[in-house]
Amino acid sequence: MAVAFHNIKPSSRSYSAGAYPQTEFQAQNGATSVVRFGSRRVDSELTLGFQNITDDQAVLILQNYERVNRAWDNVTFTGSNAAAGASSGLQSYLREVGGSGLRWRYAEPPSVTSVFPGRSTVRCKFIGVLDGV
Numbered sequence: 001m002a003v004a005f006h007n008i009k010p011s012s013r014s015y016s017a018g019a020y021p022q023t024e025f026q027a028q029n030g031a032t033s034v035v036r037f038g039s040r041r042v043d044s045e046l047t048l049g050f051q052n053i054t055d056d057q058a059v060l061i062l063q064n065y066e067r068v069n070r071a072w073d074n075v076t077f078t079g080s081n082a083a084a085g086a087s088s089g090l091q092s093y094l095r096e097v098g099g100s101g102l103r104w105r106y107a108e109p110p111s112v113t114s115v116f117p118g119r120s121t122v123r124c125k126f127i128g129v130l131d132g133v
């Protein structure tokens with residue numbers, strides 16, 4: 001079962017929609033052939049930055065990372081956290097809902113930088129994967 005991300009609004013985010021799995025072959029005369037291996041995008045990326053949040057909020061993010069990876073689960077987002085402030089159309093992509101089939105997993109452990117006592121900046125990077133269900 002998916003693990004919900006905490007309702008902490010990011011101060012920055014970066015999103016890449018991913019690509020369709022395919023291989024291109026180019027002949028010596030320059031003609032190109034493409035073999036596509038599926039009809040769904042893979043490897044979308046979402047990077048969230050949380051600047052000057054409380055250390056307690058940083059702990060919640062680290063606990064979410066542990067909980068998701070302990071059970072090899074995925075993360076779900078809402079309009080109250082990762083997609084906060086985006087239009088409803090963009091939120092669908094940021095959350096990977098609406099038929100993409102992608103599930104958000106942590107691409108790497110969150111990084112925490114202490115700014116001053118009791119405050120931290122956290123960076124989380126996620127990757128959208130298709131599970132062979």
